[in-house]
Amino acid sequence: MDNRQCVGTSLISEPPAPRRSRRVLRRVLVAALAGGLVAGGVLVLLPQERQRQPRTVRPPAAGPQAQAPVLTGVTYGVPAALPGLTALIGRQEQRVRARPRDARAWAVLGSAYVERGRRAGDAADYPRAERALRTSLAVRGSRNAEALDGLTALALARRDFPAAKEYGEQALKAAPKRWSAYPPLIDAYTGLGDYKKARSTLEKLMELRTGPVERPAVMARAATVYRDRGWREDAVAQLTDAAAAARTPAEQAAWLAGVGQLAWERGDLPDALRHFEAAMRLDPDQRAAPAGRARTLAALGRTAQALTAYRAAVARRPDPEVLLELGELYESLEQPQAAEEQYERLRAAVRQSMAGGVDEELLIGRFEADHGDAWEAVERLRAEWRRQPGIEVADALGWALHRTGEDEEALTYATAATDEAKGGGVRSALYSFHRGMIEAELERYGPARRYLEEALRINPYFSPLLAPLAREALGTLGEPPADELPEDHL
Template sequence: MEIRPYGPSVPGPSLVAEAPRPRRPRRWLRWLRRVLVTALAGGVAAGAVLMLRPAEPHRRPSRPAAGPRAQVPAQALTAVTSGVPAALPELAALIGQQESRVRARPQDARAWAVLGAAYLEQGRQSADAANYPKAERALRTSLEVHGAQSAANTGNPENTENAVALSGLAALADVRRDFPAAKQYGEQALKLAPKRWTAYPPLIDAYTGLGDFKAARSALDKLMGLHAGAAARPAVMARASAVYRDRGWREDAVAQLTDAAAAARTPAEQAAYLTGVGQLAWERGEREDALRHFEAAMRLDPGGRAALAGRGRALAALGRSDEAITAYRAALAKQPDPRDALELGELYESLGMFPSAQAQYRLLKARVREAVAGGVDEELLIGQFEADHGDPQEAVERLEDEWRRQPGIEVADALGWALHRAGDDAQALEYASIATDKAQGGGVRSALYAFHRGMIERELELSGPARRHLAEALRINPYFSPLRAPAARSALQGLGEVPDEPLPD
């Protein structure tokens, strides 16, 4: 018998009207157990519902009415359940309808999982960490409701909903930069549903954040071997592109992401992949190509913050500073991401506009506080900021803790640079080498990483390696930073030409 403690009642057989039957104590105990456990699930779900937006007063929850207004936005629903990007307006509509659904049917584990995934995607795209606690509550409620229902019906071995919720928690942990938790949730999801492709991307990000590149490549190989359907194929190619970039395979990364953009099925999805292509072009110093892709993405999804900020980045590289400032400010007006504030602050600083730069750094600090309140680990960003614009010793302390917890390449580079800024160049070179040596995992071709290593080597009077890495930084991307690219050129000029020495015997 299906027990429905909430929502409209459903006519069912009357226990009183049934003909007498021989007593079966075990059957009645199983029935009672189901009632109690299902009621408990309803209680858990009801508690989570109270944490959502309050329902309108004096209105009883009801089943959503039929008709176009009650239909869940198909594109957003497909996106959040399939791991592909969605437009912010569609996400907002989906969230509203899923909130209504879980109020009416608080035992719907799938609805809770979809709501959590939608909150997560909305927070990720809008750079609003306030969405993350809501996403976590919804995803955990999905697990609790499904667990209670499984206990009430031990004959149901279905674990799909749990795999969806666990994958969502893994993706949430990745966005919060909690890679150990992401690994834990991702591996649990993979164990429950090894053929579900959406279980792999969060796990790949977790392995990458932990510096376990062998595991990340292995997970990608398994993902590529699943032969995902046509709808999922662009997202799989985008994931492959990210791994190829980290391995230094730039051409393969561009090819995969370009194909993903061509095969995307919605404007928002295509815009996300074109933004990625633009970022890859900017990393190679191809300013015009980057700008073209960012602007194409903006035409497809005008609300996309990442494309707006990317446009500012490309315009700054082209020397169109006024337009770059306008683009950055437009991105920050939509969704003020602290990393965009840092880039705009450094652009102002490079132009000698120091009060404007300080205003952006204050905005960065305010946004970091909000992100931390939403459960985001911002130690990397804080360390990067403090190393260049604050207290390098504080940066070292924060980044050393971060390295012990999750030793990824970004952290190695940031820690090496913080140590250099704090005056410990010998130890700084150890971490800069990790970030740039393929043998140690640093396969990504980053102008910033090469610049950091070159400057450290210059301070250690290692002129040959310093000259090589500074030249490499400018060869990878001559415009990688409005502050650091000029510093790299000046340092390289100061090192002079390669001395004309006889070949060794």
């Protein structure tokens, strides 16, 4: 049962670059007026975005209203089509050249760059976005809610949850009635493991009076919180309603892809595939749907189609997480050379992402724990846990510790990721598998059996590499003895 690994080639050989302090960033702010581009404020959605509408999406109003801002605030919470974003960026670049002291124009430009970078998976847009948003702040001052919204969205895109919390709270203080300040702050609290604040912020958001244009994005944010609490049916209901009320194909596609992801997480493969394919038909630039479709095809045993779908997804955008999935699928098919080719591409994609300021420590830690140097994974993930102790990091750190043989400590983090009382309300097959394997190594066979069974009950297809290991481990553990205590006595 011991499949631990502690040696290998590091994903990133150099240590992570040191982060600039807030003080340094504030000094940069003063000099930013000559600047360029950063993260998400108000996006003006252009008419081009509305050309490919399915019948289920209501057409926009004609005339000037169709060219006005469609959803105010944070672009992170309001999906927009890539062609429209590119057109918007061109307009805003012309505008700031003509009016370099137009703070709102700089904020819109920065927001558009954040959203385009996030949607296209291109972190090269993030430094441009940062320069634009800091220029907006320098022009208007520290109570510039649109620029602060954008900096919050940028920090989230870079997985910098402490910075997202700081900017998000400033944005909320500057404009407490702006609904768009709440969703990114919820994500920041979640990333920091502060689930109580995430829930209370959602409650305040739900109390605000939002119109029909904003309401789908609010419902989608509620779905995320419900999912993290383990309220899967409520999450599905919110996202389904959001998709039905969406105003643009890009927005509807994003919510449908979310419904597909929830279906995948509960092992409902036909439902997942249906929603991922519907999202792709609505918006060919959707990032989550193609990877979700490939993942689902692999679970259905349609391996050739899955490989084709994965290769198409990473050919357009070499997303590090999708490259890791594809590499592991090749491993499960006993094609180590093909797997290593994907891992090499993964290394390049991670370096490119980090150059744009993205925190990839979680992904690097996950990769190193299973495919490289587990000791390095522990070191990186310990630092990540100190900085932003969310459930994802707890799970990854616990697993990395298990891979180095530190199972007593590993159980502490695995418990944080799986016990609702400790914050881990999300029902994740992967988290349950990790805890089950750790419990087994500690010879706690009752809990080990329960968590491994739970992993396969939640989603029998959760990983082409690990799901077979879960079944094998259960076979090794055998049936529980007749005198085994029930769960509530352990």
